[in-house]
Amino acid sequence: MTMEDDIKTASADAGTNPADAATPAAERSTFQRILTVTVGPIVAAFVLSAIILMLVGVNPLTYYGYILERSLFSGLGLQQTATRMAPLLFLSASLIIAFRAGIWNLGTDGQFLLGAVISAATAPLLVGVLPGWALLLIGFVLAALVGAVWSVIPALLKAYQGVNEIITTLMMSFLGVLMASTLVKLVFRDPTTTVPQTRTLPVEDRLPRLFETSISSGLIWGLVAVLLVHLMMTRTAFGLRLRMVGANPAAAAHAGLSVPLLTMATFGLSAGFAGMAGASEILGVAGNVRANWDPAYGLMVIPLVFLARFHGVGAIVLVFFYSALMIGSESAARRLGVPQDFTLVLVASLLICLGLGEFIDQRKRKKER
Amino acid sequence: MDIVTETPTNLPPEKGAGIIGIHGVTKRFPGVIAIDDVSLTFHPGEVHVLLGENGAGKSTLVGILAGLQEPDEGYLSLNGQKTRLSSPSASLDAGISTVFQHSVLVPTLTVLENLTLGAPWYERPPRDRIAARMAELKNEFALSLPLDAITGELSLGQQQQIEIARALLRDSKVLILDEATSMLTPQGAEELGARMQKLVKSGLAVIFITHKLAEAYRFGNRISVLKQGALAGQMGPEQIGSMSEDQAIDEIVRMMFGREAATTSNTHRESTARDEVVLQVEGLTTPGDADVMGLEDISLTLRAGEILGVAGIDGNGQKQMAEAVAGQLPVTSGRVMLDGEDISKATVAHRRRRGLRYLTDDRLEEGSVAAFPVSENTVLKDIGQPPFWVNGLERPQRIAQHAREMIANFSVRTPSETTPIGRLSGGNIQKVLLGRELHGEARVVVFNKPTYGLDLQNIDTSRQRISEIAERGLGVVLISTDLDELMALSDRILVMEGGRIRGIVDNDGSGEALRLRIGRMMAGEEEHKQASA
Numbered sequence: 001m002t003m004e005d006d007i008k009t010a011s012a013d014a015g016t017n018p019a020d021a022a023t024p025a026a027e028r029s030t031f032q033r034i035l036t037v038t039v040g041p042i043v044a045a046f047v048l049s050a051i052i053l054m055l056v057g058v059n060p061l062t063y064y065g066y067i068l069e070r071s072l073f074s075g076l077g078l079q080q081t082a083t084r085m086a087p088l089l090f091l092s093a094s095l096i097i098a099f100r101a102g103i104w105n106l107g108t109d110g111q112f113l114l115g116a117v118i119s120a121a122t123a124p125l126l127v128g129v130l131p132g133w134a135l136l137l138i139g140f141v142l143a144a145l146v147g148a149v150w151s152v153i154p155a156l157l158k159a160y161q162g163v164n165e166i167i168t169t170l171m172m173s174f175l176g177v178l179m180a181s182t183l184v185k186l187v188f189r190d191p192t193t194t195v196p197q198t199r200t201l202p203v204e205d206r207l208p209r210l211f212e213t214s215i216s217s218g219l220i221w222g223l224v225a226v227l228l229v230h231l232m233m234t235r236t237a238f239g240l241r242l243r244m245v246g247a248n249p250a251a252a253a254h255a256g257l258s259v260p261l262l263t264m265a266t267f268g269l270s271a272g273f274a275g276m277a278g279a280s281e282i283l284g285v286a287g288n289v290r291a292n293w294d295p296a297y298g299l300m301v302i303p304l305v306f307l308a309r310f311h312g313v314g315a316i317v318l319v320f321f322y323s324a325l326m327i328g329s330e331s332a333a334r335r336l337g338v339p340q341d342f343t344l345v346l347v348a349s350l351l352i353c354l355g356l357g358e359f360i361d362q363r364k365r366k367k368e369r
Numbered sequence: 370m371d372i373v374t375e376t377p378t379n380l381p382p383e384k385g386a387g388i389i390g391i392h393g394v395t396k397r398f399p400g401v402i403a404i405d406d407v408s409l410t411f412h413p414g415e416v417h418v419l420l421g422e423n424g425a426g427k428s429t430l431v432g433i434l435a436g437l438q439e440p441d442e443g444y445l446s447l448n449g450q451k452t453r454l455s456s457p458s459a460s461l462d463a464g465i466s467t468v469f470q471h472s473v474l475v476p477t478l479t480v481l482e483n484l485t486l487g488a489p490w491y492e493r494p495p496r497d498r499i500a501a502r503m504a505e506l507k508n509e510f511a512l513s514l515p516l517d518a519i520t521g522e523l524s525l526g527q528q529q530q531i532e533i534a535r536a537l538l539r540d541s542k543v544l545i546l547d548e549a550t551s552m553l554t555p556q557g558a559e560e561l562g563a564r565m566q567k568l569v570k571s572g573l574a575v576i577f578i579t580h581k582l583a584e585a586y587r588f589g590n591r592i593s594v595l596k597q598g599a600l601a602g603q604m605g606p607e608q609i610g611s612m613s614e615d616q617a618i619d620e621i622v623r624m625m626f627g628r629e630a631a632t633t634s635n636t637h638r639e640s641t642a643r644d645e646v647v648l649q650v651e652g653l654t655t656p657g658d659a660d661v662m663g664l665e666d667i668s669l670t671l672r673a674g675e676i677l678g679v680a681g682i683d684g685n686g687q688k689q690m691a692e693a694v695a696g697q698l699p700v701t702s703g704r705v706m707l708d709g710e711d712i713s714k715a716t717v718a719h720r721r722r723r724g725l726r727y728l729t730d731d732r733l734e735e736g737s738v739a740a741f742p743v744s745e746n747t748v749l750k751d752i753g754q755p756p757f758w759v760n761g762l763e764r765p766q767r768i769a770q771h772a773r774e775m776i777a778n779f780s781v782r783t784p785s786e787t788t789p790i791g792r793l794s795g796g797n798i799q800k801v802l803l804g805r806e807l808h809g810e811a812r813v814v815v816f817n818k819p820t821y822g823l824d825l826q827n828i829d830t831s832r833q834r835i836s837e838i839a840e841r842g843l844g845v846v847l848i849s850t851d852l853d854e855l856m857a858l859s860d861r862i863l864v865m866e867g868g869r870i871r872g873i874v875d876n877d878g879s880g881e882a883l884r885l886r887i888g889r890m891m892a893g894e895e896e897h898k899q900a901s902a
Contacts, residue, residue: 237753237761244749248738253697254729255750256717 036361041353048349049342058338066335067328075213077327082215084323086284087112089222090277091301092308092315093229098270100233100310102246103158105267107169108274108298110176111150113289115143115275117180117198120282120289121188124199132205140279147275148268150176155267159260165267177294184291196291207284218284223316225273230312242266274298303351322347387449388413388542388574389434389465394443396429403429405598406443411543415606416565416575418589420582420621425595427578428470431547434576435467436460461487466536470548472528476521480514484535499538506537510567511560526557533564544568545576550584554682562588586617594624601625625825638836640860642675646709647844648694648725648813653703655693662686662868664693667703669863669873671813671844676835678859678876679848680887686868687848688730691815694846695727696720708812721750724812728819730848732798739791743783744772746790747805775804780830796827803831813844820854832858852884864890 050060070077091108098105119139126135154168190199207217233239245252245262252259277297282289304322308314326343333340387410396404404426411417421427432438433445436454444451447463454460460467474483485494499516506512512530520528529549536544546565550558565575565588579585585592592604602624609617648671657663664686671677681687692698694705696717704713707725715723729736737746748757748768757768772786779800783793790798799819806814816835820828835858839845849855855862856876864871864887871890874883 235763237758237763240745240752240763244738244741244752247740248734250731250735251738251749254717254727254735255752256696256719256721257752258716 033361036364037354037357041357042350044356045346045350045353048353049346052345053338053342056338058336063332063336063338066332067325069328070331071324071328077331079214080327081320081324082219083285084327085319086216086218086222087277087281087295087297088301088304088319088323089219089226089316090273090280091298092305092312092319093222093225094270094273094277095301095305096226096229096233096310096312096315097242097273098266099305100239100246101242101262101266101270103263103266103270104166105151105169105270105274106166106299106302107151107154107171107173107176107271108277108301109294109296110173110180111147111271111274112278112298113180113294114150114176114278115147116278116282116286117183117188117289118146118275119143119279120198120201120287121183123205123283124201124288127202127205135205136207136283139283140276143275143279144272145275147271147273147278150275151267151271155264158267159263173298180289180294181291184289188289190288198288200288201283203287206287207280216280216284218280222280225276226312226316229273233310300347307351307354387411388447389463390446390449391430391433392443392446394430394433394440394445396426396433396438396440398429402598404433404440407595407598407600408443409593409600411574411576412591413542413572413574414569415590416569416577416588418585418592419576419578419595420585420592421580421595421601421625426598427580427595428547429598430595431467431469431545431576431578434460434465434543434545435469436465461539461541464540464542465545466539466541466543467545468529468532468536468547468549472525472532474520474528474531476519478520479517480520480523480531481516483520483531484516484538502538503534506534509571510537510564512537512564526553526560529553529561533568537568541573543574543576545578547578548580549577550579550581558584582618582621583614585621586612586614592621594621596625622825638676638858640675641840641842642860643673643842645673646670647673647707648846649704649706649709650694651704651706653690653693653705654701655689655698656701657689657868662689664689664700665869667693667870669870671846673842673844674839675860676839676845676847676858678855678862679846679865680852680855680862681850681865681891683850685865685891687865688817689868690865691727691729691817691846691848694815695725697727718750724810725815726806726811726813727815728802728806728817730817730821732795732802733791736802737790737798740789742787743776743781743790743793743801744769744786746801747772747775747808750805751808775801775808779804799831800827803834807834807838811838811843813846814838815846815848817848818850819847820849820851828854852887856883862887866891 046064050064053060053063071081072078091112094108094111095105119142122142123135123139126138129135130138150172151169154163154165154172157163157168158165184198185196188198189196207221209215210217210219231239233243241252241257241262242265244255245257245259245266249259252262281295300322301319304318305315308318325346329338329343329346330340332338333342389411391407391409394404394407395402407426407430409417419427419430429438433440434454436457436459439453439455445454446452452463454463454465475486478486481494481496481499484499488494496516503512503514503516510533512534514527514530514534515523520531523531533544533546546561549561553561562584565577569575569590577584577588586609589609590606592609594601594603604617604620612620648669650667650669653664653667655664662685667686667690669677679687679690689698693700693703696705696712696715696719700713704711706712707720707723710723712720712723712725733739738749741749744765745768748754748771751757753761757764757771769786775781776783776786781793781797781800781804783797790801793801803819819835820831832854835845835847847855847858859876861873861875862883863873874886877883
């Protein structure tokens with residue numbers, strides 16, 4: 001019942017996420033609610049992190065100043081921020097499908113890396129053999145397929161045996177990460193380099209850049225993926241079937257839906273998008289996969305998707321915010337000597353404060369009833 | 370929350386002085402006034418029955434007494450003192466124990482562990498003391514419980530006994546039983562009635578919530594009738610004592626509806642059966658195990674316009690039969706034919722489109738998706754079908770319009786079609802499901818306990834609808850545990866016991882003789898009756 005409740009409040013509260021701020025709140029004024037659930041917690045998180053920064057002897061204003069300057073107010077930084085969004089958006093799409101369908105796919109990291117490796121292994125070999133667009137298309141399709149294949153075991157276990165997918169997808173994720181690294185070292189290694197890594201896709205064969213900037217067009221595809229997934233889950237018959245299986249499998253079986261097949265479809269789609277996230281990073285930005293490379297974007301995106309309450313537009317806004325933070329803090333770390341991992345402190349305090357904001361909001365609404 | 374076992378429960382009954390009072394209490398929920406200015410006094414030594422239709426405010430009243438909700442206006446009093454019950458533990462500390470409609474025991478723990486839940490964490494469960502008290506309770510109230518049994522393995526009746534025992538071990542002064550007989554067999558309900566009388570003789574006040582009129586008369590010392598959140602009338606012990614059951618029921622019905630009971634008449638409908646066979650089931654067999662009863666060789670024939678009643682004690686394979694016919698339950702052998710076409714291999718969705726409809730009895734867990742709005746719930750069985758979806762794309766306006774029509778046609782009480790269906794009362798959810806099954810071209814409708822838990826007026830309307838469906842020439846399979854309902858509506862009555870058909874009798878209007886015949890078939894072998902108790 002708890003998860004259903006969550007989803008119920010999630011759909012009922014879609015108006016509280018920043019993207020939908022225009023929707024009027026039912027009881028308290030919209031302004032107050034935005035204050036409690038978004039603006040307030042964000043300010044609180046920055047204050048909290050500022051205190052920690054002061055304790056280690058760094059001027060928080062300088063630090064935050066760098067972040068803003070580097071990620072948003074400098075042309076290059078803004079471009080980097082936008083480029084970083086692409087894989088995160090694909091991962092958001094993956095998680096929106098899974099979570100709305102009641103499946104906890106926590107194995108996106110493994111699916112992501114395997115998708116990245118397969119696209120990095122094939123794309124450079126096809127340069128000159130196929131036209132550029134076909135090469136990229138094949139890279140994405142293969143990545144999606146490999147990601148989906150990696151979810152088959154958890155999917156079968158969940159669909160036909162009812163095995164908890166949280167555990168199986170996490171386990172498969174660890175295996176996937178190690179498998180990716182093994183493949184790079186043993187199978188797809190570029191013989192011309194000394195460091196273990198795959199062959200590199202030449203810059204001119206990667207995803208085209210937008211206009212005259214360095215922004216990868218993966219951003220556009222990521223945005224399209226999130227919006228399409230959002231519309232699919234909320235507006236189509238197929239999406240409703242998936243959501244029904246997630247919300248009440250007994251009712252779905254009663255209504256004549258094939259619960260196991262739809263569960264398999266959820267896994268396949270979700271893992272497929274995770275694989276494409278990997279491809280977007282490789283074919284758009286990195287060009288190759290180094291052994292032991294694991295950005296762990298998958299687990300990072302989970303809280304963002306939750307805070308967006310599985311809403312596509314909300315997820316896009318939060319992904320943008322988060323990318324800016326990552327890019328900004330990377331350079332702030334270099335200049336000020338604050339370890340780069342301090343981003344995690346900032347993000348963690350943000351999550352805690354946003355969670356507290358939700359809690360306060362829930363309590364206030366309960367009191368009003 | 371301490372379990373105090375020293376003080377005896379045998380307090381002398383204090384007649385006249387109320388132990389808890391409710392004074393001018395009003396409780397509002399979004400769009401609905403659940404309770405409207407209700408004042409009641411509960412006395413020790415009395416079974417006080419709260420009677421009302423679905424949505425009359427009974428559950429809200431229980432919630433207020435159990436400390437789950439606080440009144441918006443008015444106040445509670447305890448032994449004449451104004452008081453607040455702001456949490457469930459405050460209610461327990463005040464000596465009020467509540468046995469909810471759905472069990473709140475931990476199924477994987479033993480009976481003893483369940484009885485000691487809520488005791489301070491640093492204490493060892495006082496097994497000897499509890500065993501001694503249980504022995505006393507066994508003598509006084511016929512509560513017999515195996516302390517080391519796993520709770521989930523006991524029958525629902527026994528689980529209810531655990532909850533009553535827990536209340537007694539707490540030395541509660543007031544025991545609230547919310548729809549306590551709804552999951553019991555008739556025999557179990559009688560036992561509960563006798564037990565309640567023993568409890569009040571020992572000085573407790575028992576508040577018994579029900580929507581069954583006969584139970585109110587048989588078990589209650591005082592009856593309060595709630596109607597749409599307001600107190601519609603009360604009958605004291607003297608008044609009840611001076612009336613026969615029929616008189617009392619007439620009086621209660623008058624309070625509840627302001628009209629005489631027309632629904633209890635025994636006249637059964639004119640048969641509208643035609644010659645044409647719409648549904649034929651041959652030798653249907655399903656696998657069974659310890660949890661699920663299997664079906665054995667079920668064969669039946671249903672003609673157009675006919676109502677075939679299915680009688681039996683709940684849990685004797687009726688649900689499995691309905692599911693097997695609807696295609697939800699895999700069968701090991703047997704055939705299902707609709708309009709002469711073999712549909713044994715067809716999927717649920719295909720059978721539905723062919724006109725075979727199944728209205729489940731499990732409204733919340735199977736029939737609806739609680740978190741989805743009413744509008745989506747009205748079309749859950751037609752996902753992807755026009756006119757609600759075109760090329761797989763949802764048409765929200767069309768669905769909303771369809772839902773609004775259904776809300777109007779079936780008088781569903783809901784703030785709007787966008788309200789999550791889980792917030793509606795059981796009766797209103799049932800109306801949505803009924804509307805959903807009747808939508809489109811139906812040939813055969815299998816009703817599983819369609820009027821279970823509905824209020825009298827809705828039972829009436831539902832039965833009329835079922836008659837109308839048969840009149841239109843559809844075949845109806847009506848599964849019910851209410852023999853009166855079956856005898857009022859059916860052309861023939863099939864009796865199930867232990868997953869088998871015990872017999873099919875014509876509903877010839879022979880009244881009591883027929884009832885006895887069916888009753889004997891329902892009883893079947895004694896062990897099956899026990900198992901389903």
